[in-house]
Amino acid sequence: MATIYQVSELAGVSLATVSRVMNNNARVSEKTRSKVLAAMAQLGYRPNSIAQSLASNRSNSVGILVSELHGPFYGDMLAGIENECRAAGKHVIIAAGHSEEASEIDGIEFLISRSCDALILHVEAVSDDYLIKLAAGNIPIVLINRYIPQLADNCICLNNELGGYLATKQLLQQGHRQLAYIAGPMWKSDAKDRYAGHLRAMAEYGVTFNPALFAEGDFQDSSGSACMQQLLAKKLPFTALVCANDEMAAGAIEVAREHGLQVPEQLSIVGFDNLILARYIHPKLTTIDYPIGEMGRMAARWVLKHIYQHQALALKHLFEPVLVCRESACALNV
Amino acid sequence: MATIYQVSELAGVSLATVSRVMNNNARVSEKTRSKVLAAMAQLGYRPNSIAQSLASNRSNSVGILVSELHGPFYGDMLAGIENECRAAGKHVIIAAGHSEEASEIDGIEFLISRSCDALILHVEAVSDDYLIKLAAGNIPIVLINRYIPQLADNCICLNNELGGYLATKQLLQQGHRQLAYIAGPMWKSDAKDRYAGHLRAMAEYGVTFNPALFAEGDFQDSSGSACMQQLLAKKLPFTALVCANDEMAAGAIEVAREHGLQVPEQLSIVGFDNLILARYIHPKLTTIDYPIGEMGRMAARWVLKHIYQHQALALKHLFEPVLVCRESACALNV
DNA sequence: TAGTATAATGTAAGCGCTTTCATTTATAGC
DNA sequence: GCTATAAATGAAAGCGCTTACATTATACTA
Structure with missing residues (x-):
């Protein structure tokens, strides 16, 4: 692999000049620039990103x-x-936290420890305090x-409260008045907000x-099934x-089917x-659309x-979440 | 952030010794080791992975x-x-290729360019030649x-041929003799193998x-629907x-349902x-289980x-793929 | 006890860049 | 043509580590 030094030699300029054309952050004459560019091309030069990071104290990576x-x-x-990130030449290092504090x-x-320039975090188990302290450190975070x-x-963030509102409102508008609710784990703020x-x-x-038509699940499909069982049992x-x-809706639908309930004819689900x-x-x-891809983009931005x-x-x-109408909910036929 | 130098000062040893205890790759007396460890702890020292990479010519990252x-x-x-990878302290840099050669x-x-020590590739569009050339370079790849x-x-690899065999055999064993097949894009080797x-x-x-009961899709659910339409139309x-x-099976099932076909009673699908x-x-x-998680693990290993x-x-x-029996296929009732 | 082998530690030269500061070269004003 | 200024370039000092090699301390042999 060619180094900056060989490029500078071939182009007949100094290291510094080569570095300048690479980062085009300083004024370099057109003539020199093209000489350097030519040398780079000829050598198939690729900057060593590690060395760049060490020297510039920038790893160009986001965790x-x-x-x-x-x-x-x-x-x-x-x-x-x-x-x-990639469009901007930054790379992405990933890790999984498994919704568990220690992890x-x-x-x-x-x-x-990998010297990320910033962290994008989707964490659930860690405390607010921890995050506040983390944010006060020298590595920026976005949540x-x-x-x-x-x-x-x-x-x-997503306006979860609005989402919960929209989901419910849809059913209400369709004439339903006897609504059951299967919640997520209520220690999670999104579960709480949706419920609100x-x-x-x-x-x-x-x-x-x-309250008898309320059940608390854990966001897994199995808990949707379990909650539905409970609800039906009453x-x-x-x-x-x-x-x-x-x-959880998928789990609930399955149980509904097992009980011979037609969805949506006899039971509307969102x-x-x-x-x-x-x-x-x-x-x-x-369902309610959660534009998580867009939100990821935004975090990157x-x-x-x-x-x-x-x-x-x-x-x-x-x-803002938006309602996506498909087939699992319909007007109440009186 | 403390550097190795400050650790060495505090511990009263040389840089090299500190480095040695970090990598515990050379003999260091127990006494010195614990002095160094104590100094590290006291300073909250974390090695700078970028510097390590530059010096050791190892980025400890896999792409x-x-x-x-x-x-x-x-x-x-x-x-x-x-x-x-993480269990081994290596990190993972990701990129998406979108099944498109240039990309x-x-x-x-x-x-x-990010100096990965090795590459794990799930590529589809790139040619064999390109990969062979790539593998000949100085960065190891696993496919x-x-x-x-x-x-x-x-x-x-997965034994795709065996998978195709098992899927079909299951149906055959259940007594079916009139089988249709919806294939993946036949330029992909896995699609070809499954078909074989x-x-x-x-x-x-x-x-x-x-041959009239064969249709070629593109692995997307929409093509499953389209193929099913074609098949039914005949x-x-x-x-x-x-x-x-x-x-594609999901797409096909949907179309079957629209046509009033009961799955699996009237049509078994795998x-x-x-x-x-x-x-x-x-x-x-x-369906046929594709242990992709395990295979990823293996690539990492x-x-x-x-x-x-x-x-x-x-x-x-x-x-080796294995058959997972669920509900979409049943014995032919004669 | 000297002499040697071996273990423990230190010295210092990089790794391939960026960046400050100094120096040279071009441009403009008169 | 000569200075004053700005633009272009170069020299060199790191960035924080690893590691080959040199040196010193320790253990062992005869």
Whole structure:
């Protein structure tokens, strides 16, 4: 591999000049520039990014921590981030945190030890305090799907409350009045917010919420099934169900089917997230779209703007979910 | 951030000694070692990985190129790789190739420019020649799901032919004799191999293959639907369908349902890949398991063994798919 | 106890760049 | 043509480590 030194020799200029044309950050005469460029081409020169990093104290890499690498959700997020970063010549280092505190911290430390210029974090288990302290350190962070008031500018969030509201409102508008709700784990803020939105819509329509028609799952499809079982076991009538995410909705639909309930004819269901699977399950799931890919992109842009001085970028911190109507919810036939 | 120099000062030893205890690759007396360790702890010292890389000519990073970051398939693969690599303290840099030649090459060059110690590639569009040339360069590569005889040792593959065989055999054993086949894009070797397995099973059971019951899709669900439409339009009877992947199977099932065909009662379907979605679609898909996560792990191990001298690891190059029986295929009721 | 082998530690030269500062060269003003 | 100024280039000092080689301390042999 050719080094900058050989380029400089071949071009008959100094190291510094070659470096300048590489970074085109200083004035170099056109003549010299083209001489250098020619030499580079001739030698097939590629700058050594490690050496660049050491000298410039910039690794040009951004660290990403997601809960899981597999699963439909994080893939979209990663895709958004990678896309944006690569276009800017930055690379992306990934780690998984498995929604578990020790593992998340471990992942973050790992990324820090790799000299990332910034971190994009989708963390769930770690405390606000930890993140605030982390943000006070010398490596900038941006948080996806987590809102911490003290770190407001570093947060890219979805308006989960609105999503919960929209999901519920749709059912209400379709004439349903007996609604059940399968929530996510209530220690997670998004689960809480979605639920809050549900309550707001119910209140708005003057429908009283029946605590007996509430069940708390853990965002996995199996818990959707389990919750649905519980709900059904109570023998209380309900014509619609909102699930705090698509996977639990899938689990619930399955149980409904086993119980001979027609979806949506006898039971309307709406999910949340709009995962790819929402299109595959039958009936196709009516759900709330979570633009996680876009949010990943935006997080990457935040980094480009704040760390790599791409001034022009416009940032957006709060995303609005939107309802996606498919087949799992229909008007109540009285 | 403390540097090695400050550690050496505090511990009252030389730089070299500190470096030695960090890498514990040379004999250091217990007394000195603990002095150094104490100094490190006291300063909260973390080695600068960039500097380490520059000096050692080892970046401790492995580059991964996948076709897409989203989607259920690559996520599992990434998860397997990341897991294994991180446990060994290596990090993972990712890029997407989008199954498009220029983009794949671009991604590879990008990873090379980041000084990866090795590359794990899931490429589709790039030519064998290109890969052979690449492998001859000074950065080792391992190929997932691509077999090139000259690079046999660097390939981690699934026995796709066997998979196609197993899928078909299952149907044959269940008594079906009129089978349709929806293939993947036949320029892809996995699509070709799966199809070959299908033919072998047919031959083995003495069933003649009817070319009119063959359709070529592109591995997307929409093409599964389209192919199914074509097949149905021919008005030829068939009681079973094998699809070269799960997504096309999902598309096909949908069309079957629209045509009032009961799956599996009137039409048995088997897929290939065993994506998570196979569990979500209805009826739950009988399919061939593609242990992509395991294969990712294995690719990572290949790298650990060959590049990072983890001698003990056992390698496996060819994985055997296995049939997963669920609900979309049943015995032919005569 | 000297003499040697061996273990432990230190010295210093890079790794391939960036960047400050000094120096040279071109441009403009008169 | 000669200075004053600006633009282009070069020299050299790091960035924080690793590692070959040199040196010193320790253990062992006869």
